[in-house]
Amino acid sequence: MKKVISLIFSGMLIAQIPQAQPAAPSEIQILGKPRIRHYDRGDFHGDTQFWAACEDSLGVLYFGNNDGTLIFDGTRWQNITFPNNSSTRSLHFAQNGTVYMGGFGQFGAVSKDGFGNYQFESLLDLLRQEDQNIENVWDICEYQGSVIFRTYNKLLALKNNQIRVIPTEYAYYSNVVNGQLLIADADGLKVLELSSINFSTLVTQEELDGSEISSILPGRNDHEMLITTKKGTLFSFSGHKLTRMFSLVGGQSEYQLITGIKSKNEIYYFGTLNDQIISLDKNLNLLESGKDYWALQDNTVLKLFETRKGNVWALLNNGLDLLNTSSASTILFEEASVFDVEINRNTLYMATNQGVFKSTVSENRKPLNMTHLLEGQAWSLQSFEGKVLCGHDRGLFEISETGITRIGNITGVWKIIKIAQQQNKYLVCTYDGLILMEYSDGEGFVLNQKIAGFNESGRDILQAEGEGVFWVCHGYKGIYRLKLDKSFTRVLALEHFREKGLPSPFNINVFKWQGKTVFTTNHGIFQFNESTDLFEPFTPLNQAFGQEKNVRKIIEAGNKTWFVLDDMLGYFEGDGSGGLQLDPFLELKGSFNRGLECIYPMHQSVLIGTTEGLFAYDLNALRQTENQTVLTKVTFRVGSEIKEAILNAAEPISLPNNVSDITFEYAVPGMSDPETVQFRYRLSQAWSEWDAQPVKQYEQLNPGKYTFEVGSRSLLGETGTIAKYAFRIMPVWYKTNWAYLAYACMGGLVLLSFRKLIKAKISREKTLTQQEEQEKRNLLELELERIKLASEKEKIELEKQMLEQDVVDKSKELTNYTMLLAKKRELITNIKEALKDLKKSARTEANRTSIREIVRSINMHLNDEEYLKVFETNFERVHKDFFDELKANFPDLSPKELRLCALVRMNLTNKDIAPILNISIRGVETARYRIRKRLSIDHDENMASFLDKLADANQEG
Secondary structure, three states, rough: OOOOOOOOOOOOOOOOOOOOOOOOOOOOOOOOOOEEEEHHHHHOOOOOEEEEEOOOOOOOOOEEOOOOEEEEEEEEEEOOOOOOOOOEEEHHHHHHHHEEEEEOOOOEEEEEEEEEEEEEOOOOHHHEEEEOOOEOOOOEEEEOOOOEEEOEEEEEEEOEEEEEEOOOOOOEEEEEEEEEEEEEEEEEEEEEEOOOEEEEEEEOOHOOOOOOOEEEEEOOOOOOOEEOOOOEEEEEEEEEEEEEEEEEOOOOOOOOOEEEEEOOOOOOOEEEHHHHEEEEOOOOEEEOOHHHHHHHOOEEEEEEEEOOOOOOEEEOEEEEEEEEEOOOOOEOOOOOOEEEEEEEOEEEEEEEEEEEEEEEEEOEEEEEEOOOEEEOOEEEEEEEEEEEEEEOOEEEEEEEEEEEEEEEOOOOOOEEEOOOOOOOEEEEEEEOOOEEEEEOOEEEEEEEOOOOOOOOOOOEEEOOOOOOOOEEEEEEEEEEEEEEOOOOOEEEEEEEEEOOOOOOOOOOOOEEEOOOOEEOOOOOOEEOOOOOEEEEEHHHHHHHHHOOOEEEEEEEEOOEEEEOOEEEEEEEEOOOOOOOEEEHHHHHHHOOOOOEEEEEEEOOOEEEEOOOEEEEHHHHHHOOEEEEOEEEEEEEEEEEEEEEEEEEOOOEEOOOOEEEEEEEEEEOOOOOOOOEEEEEEEEOOOOOEOOOOOOOEEEEEEEEEEEOOOOOOOEOOOOEEEEEEEEEEEEOOOOOOHHHHHHHHHHHHHHHHHHHHHHHHHHHHHEEEEHHHHHHHHHHHHHHHHHHHHHHHHHHHHHHHHHHHHHHHHHHHHHHHHHHHHHHHHHHHHHHHHHHHHHHHHHHHHHHHHHHHHHHHHHHHOOOOOOHHHHHHHHHOOOOOOOHHHHHHHOOOOOOOOHHHHHHOEEEHHHHHHHOOOOOHHHHHHHHHHHHHHHHOOOOOOOOHHHHHHHHHHHHH
16 A cells, blocks of 8 residues: 655664764755655555566556566556566666566566557577576676676577577676676676676675675766675775775674665665665765664565666565655654744754654754654744744743743743844734733843733734834734834724725735735735825736735745745745746645745755645755656447557547547656656547546547547646547448548439439420510519509599598588587577467567567478478488488388488487477487387397498498
């Protein structure tokens, strides 16, 4: 199982090995333990005993164990075996790009087919029949263009596909060092001149104390070789002279030291039988040793192998361990959450949630040996007056070499700040306000009174430009500006800003940057403008960070500005125009103590405190190398069958249209730490989010052309190239190019047929055209005639409308005339009645006679029907043929009844009709009743409506 070792580091002193000399304080570089990844059977699914390793040009790793050869591309493990299923004892990546492997009775090369599958190709047949009986191939090296396979009793030199057999006697070790092919056998150490097959003895076995050689490594210069024996003795060989140096291991066992390498950064690593790894610097001083420091899975290290990136693999008797020695990141402490760090007099102090720890850091690259000084939650560590002060949940403490002293009797201290322009005066920032503290040589640090007028948390405080003025930021309440009196006993003025140009009062912090006071928020960085009394965006940092992310920490250190941006650590140089450096610290994302982030820049490194411990980053080792992202497998499903696709086709591959899904597997073999690798991908669309999964499947893709792209990165700042895979999903047969060609041919034939038909049709149409033109002329004449008739009809219609309007007007006149006549006759009747009454009151007969004559004259006028004839004439003019139609339908109607019908049709009331006809209203009703019976009008039907219908029917007829 893969995991990162978490230990308290302690060095194992070995008396015989020279110790590193103390470094000057200015040269101290604090580096911790490299991260170690454990790989066990659950990862590689094979036997746990490993013998050999190599790395190809892509960074793919090959490991030899008892099950054959395990191949690791950074994400997946594959296994290939010999035909006889023997163990793989040796591996080598040659300059021709071939990986060679050797085992019992077999040796050969590893090849890879176009589908990404590895297989073994034996070279045994290149030997003569009598030479094919070989035992284990223990080692493979390359010299003068030949690949040398070593067994105990012979060397097999492969060149130009031919093998030369060189007999040996018990050749138990071989290597190429300083341009020489070295062979160790029972007689001692020899150099082989391959062209003449001449062995020359360099060191006899007696000079090596009769012990077998475990490793031969390049020395401290080009002329020196370092030789170690299995007993653990280190020798130097230079100028044909062998010099005993010292013993690397204790004890008298014959097999203490098994293997050794010299790394690219000139550190020597030695694998032991039961004490894991011993490391020496380039001057052969002890660095680290022992299982207490390395904490590998197993104590027995059978082989050490360094990758091109400088990482070291430990091949164990029980598993594999990766020592990420090339990473800029190392582990200093992992037992608590770290809130602050301070280095004072070559001593490193840590404030953690479990108290305060310290360790001496006076020796270069020595592991930290932590001592627990103070328990409980510690918030800050600061050096003032040569002393180390600790802000603690339980109060304020002074830490010295003699012990820990509590200052005052307060609790809940965040930190201390020195008051500018005030000698020996400090502000102690507590959970609920500020306290003045003074220092004197005689009494040391002494707490004075609490500053009256301010009782908020003082965790985030910064002195402003004005004397006695301080900015205090509260995580939820906004910003306070305090003006203290000269004696620092009380607050003279307090301003509280919740908005004033700020996006919100939450998550605001205050810092100094390039001499300016800046305020970080959730939406940009601001500066206070005294003239407008407003907070305004601070353009230089907003251009560097943008305004959509929250900057929680800003620390200037030389030309670098360190920051925490949305839970990510980074830095920029100068004004930030060169961009933000975030990638090297991606592994720390989300691990900071929010609001109390710990960043401690040093000359060549930076210390980072997180919730997971304390880490050191070597700034000289920060690199953003680019590795090659590769597609390792492409498969597609047709029905229930899964098929493989060619990986490196010259042209985009074509897949059948019935593909239900296609799966891409990918890797980036060259990354330093495979466990921190992430990928992103796209298929003719936007990039996906970063994901650790090394596989992507697409289902039910439509026919068409596609290009799958995948990129990679690691959380240690490394990036990968973009791997591309072009393919095409073929359409169904009726949508293929051949089908479209057939459609085109058929279309051409159809067009030819149409051409003939059209030609014949044109001939027919020509004849028909003339007929149609004649018909059109006839139709035109008919249309003209129709237009003429329509015009006449319109004229007639207009005249009809005029006549109808005239009828309406005359009807109105007739009605008015009739009503006037009725009124007149009514008036005369009233006068007649009045005269009759006057007659009765007349006193003389003469008067009565005169009145009688007037009444008789009135009666004659009322009975005169001349006016009725005039009425009938006018009525007939308005309502033509009304009387004729009425007489025709009802011939027995009398003239008076006809007149009554005319008056009824005019919608006159009985009251209006009575005076016209000189009869009573009752008489009118009786007359109307008789007429209704003669005309057979229903009881429910209106008489006037009946007469209108009769007239309308006549007009329609």
